Amino acid sequence: MTPLKNFIKDNPVLTYFAxxxxxxxxxxALAIYPGRFPISxxxxxxxxxxxxxxxxxGPSGAAILLTGLLDGLSGFRDLFSRLIKWRVGISWYxxxxxxxPLLMSIILFTLSLISPAFKPAIFASAENTxxxxxxxxxxxxxxxxxxxxxxxxxxxxxxxxxxxxxxGLIIGIVWGAWHFLPFWxxxxxxxxxxxxxxxIRLFSWLPPYRILMVWVYDHTESLFLSILMHASLMAGLTxxxxxxxxxxxxxxxxxxxxxxxxxxxxxxxxxxxxxxxQHASQRQIA
Numbered sequence: 001m002t003p004l005k006n007f008i009k010d011n012p013v014l015t016y017f018a019x020x021x022x023x024x025x026x027x028x029a030l031a032i033y034p035g036r037f038p039i040s041x042x043x044x045x046x047x048x049x050x051x052x053x054x055x056x057x058g059p060s061g062a063a064i065l066l067t068g069l070l071d072g073l074s075g076f077r078d079l080f081s082r083l084i085k086w087r088v089g090i091s092w093y094x095x096x097x098x099x100x101p102l103l104m105s106i107i108l109f110t111l112s113l114i115s116p117a118f119k120p121a122i123f124a125s126a127e128n129t130x131x132x133x134x135x136x137x138x139x140x141x142x143x144x145x146x147x148x149x150x151x152x153x154x155x156x157x158x159x160x161x162x163x164x165x166x167x168g169l170i171i172g173i174v175w176g177a178w179h180f181l182p183f184w185x186x187x188x189x190x191x192x193x194x195x196x197x198x199x200i201r202l203f204s205w206l207p208p209y210r211i212l213m214v215w216v217y218d219h220t221e222s223l224f225l226s227i228l229m230h231a232s233l234m235a236g237l238t239x240x241x242x243x244x245x246x247x248x249x250x251x252x253x254x255x256x257x258x259x260x261x262x263x264x265x266x267x268x269x270x271x272x273x274x275x276x277x278q279h280a281s282q283r284q285i286a
Contacts, residue, residue: 027054168211
């Protein structure tokens with residue numbers, strides 16, 4: 001066995017994270033060449049399919065390559081069995097599908113009492129109302145390609161060593177960092193402190209949502225349900241969050257959304273404290 005393969009075998013999750021960044025960020029750099037980051041609106045308009053294609057290929061491509069290298073056919077069979085596992089109980093479907101949209105709508109309706117800028121997009125004027133079916137289909141596509149990697153490959157391996165909370169934090173922080181280049185666009189956040197807004201966008205709410213995703217997966221071992229939970233997040237962001245939020249209103253929304261998710265994490269920890277502290281092998285022994 002070569003030194004490289006030994007390293008990958010000993011550090012599969014670290015290798016997965018590195019390869020995901022290389023495939024995604026490298027693919028994006030090729031897609032916008034000879035442009036550079038941050039991506040301009042003009043460049044994104046001409047290279048959008050390639051840019052977002054690189055985002056989809058990164059997590060899933062890294063997971064498929066490493067699964068084949070480390071586990072071969074048995075690894076693919078295990079991945080597929082979790083992908084099609086749908087009999088998990090209606091309550092878990094409710095958690096996966098409703099957590100994001102319910103919290104978003106409650107927060108935005110509350111904030112809209114302060115300013116009409118927070119009126120949920122789905123209740124905006126007809127020309128600004130998001131199309132529901134495209135939002136749902138896009139969410140499913142993103143959920144499928146991302147969760148093959150984040151949940152299908154990284155989560156089980158980290159859970160064998162760490163608790164739900166630690167696993168969710170690790171993947172959530174890496175997940176946030178991975179989004180940096182895709183979200184770093186010129187004029188994405190107008191107003192003061194655009195880079196600060198990007199940083200809080202990436203690291204304030206992505207980690208708590210990932211912790212909740214790990215918690216759901218830990219109870220169900222259903223990759224299918226993880227895809228749905230990711231899809232509900234993506235669709236909810238499109239359907240409910242006003243696309244023209246910027247500056248201070250955008251910062252208020254991001255922080256309110258993050259606080260709500262962290263409260264949700266805290267509530268789940270209080271209910272299921274023991275499971276949140278244990279890693280998988282400890283739970284099996286107990």
